[in-house]
Amino acid sequence: MITWLRPNDPFPPVKRALGASSGAPGLLAASTELLPARLLDAYRHGIFPWYSDGQPVLWWSPDPRMILRPSAFKVSPSLRKTLRRVARDPAWEIRVDHDFAAVMRACAQAPRQGQDGTWITTAVIDAYSALHRAGYAHSVETWYNGVPVGGLYGVSLGRMFFGESMFAAMTDASKIALAALVGHLRQHKVEVIDCQQNTAHLASLGAHEITRTTFIEHVQASVEAEPIPWRFDQTILLDFLASQASQS
Known part of the structure; x- marks a missing residue:
């Protein structure tokens, strides 16, 4: 029960x-x-x-619990090429918290393999939007020529990020937002992104499962840390790519 x-x-x-x-x-x-x-x-x-x-x-x-360690984020050669272009082309933008509710609505409308409908209802959007106004929930958005084409949202507590959902209206647009998020979290020593449950897509990006006990222990320590700032743009991708190159 x-x-x-x-x-x-x-x-x-x-x-x-x-x-x-x-x-x-x-x-x-x-x-x-x-x-x-x-x-x-x-x-x-x-x-x-x-x-x-x-x-x-x-x-x-x-x-177990699915997590992605920012240090283990997998970038394919094609995505790396895309990230280099996005980092330098002013037609592309990474916007943070520009339109949080719109990102949630786009995630609600995104098709999911094997799923009908969405759990991101009006009540859910209202609740997370309240967290956003209080400074706990954030969106990372990919824009191209002034139009939002992808993004993600989640909850940030201390040095822990809880990912919720992503959407893409252009190829790799959600991965671009995720790469920018990963770069930002790495800069601020956030070690874990909560991905909740196992999917093949998350695994392809480097996510893996850990025991719930290990996950809870990390959460309890991380949420009490000093909150990280939430302001960055697509230039974060240059630092992220440089860090990738130094590790290869």
């Missing part, structure tokens, strides 16, 4: 989440509301919401 959360109830320990043999491994709790304070508390405990429209809010803490 999962825990039903009333408005002021704390989350149960993550070890109570349903196991691999259940029909919903990682499911921990459910609630009726999705409030900013509840969201922040969830991330601080390694928990995230994921549910469909018409369902109660479902809270998850899977074991």
Whole structure:
């Protein structure tokens, strides 16, 4: 049985989440509301919401947990060539927090293999937009000739980044935003991006699974660190490419 959360109830320990043999491994709790304070508390405990429209809010803490270490981000030769062009061509821009809600709406509309509809409902957009206004949620956006063509959003606490979703309206546009994010996080010594659950796409970019225990230990230490700044542009890609070259 999962825990039903009333408005002021704390989350149960993550070890109570349903196991691999259940029909919903990682499911921990459910609630009726999705409030900013509840969201922040969830991330601080390694928990995230994921549910469909018409369902109660479902809270998850899977074991194992998919993460991407910025130091392990994989850049293919073709993407490296693209990043060099984007870093130098003024037609391309990386904008941070320019239109957070628009990024969420674009992510909601992005097709997902094997999925119908989206969990990014109006209520979800409202809740994360409140976190954005409070300085906890951020978007990294790829623009071309003044038009948004890709991006991502997530939650930043201390020196921990919790990735949520990406979209691309042009080839590699979301990967460009991710590379810029990785470059920024590397500069500020953020060691882990939470990717939540395993997908082949994430694995192709260098993500891998770790145990929930290891993940929670890292989260507990990282979220208490001094918050990192959130201001950069596409020139971050030059530093990122230079760091890649020095490691090869």
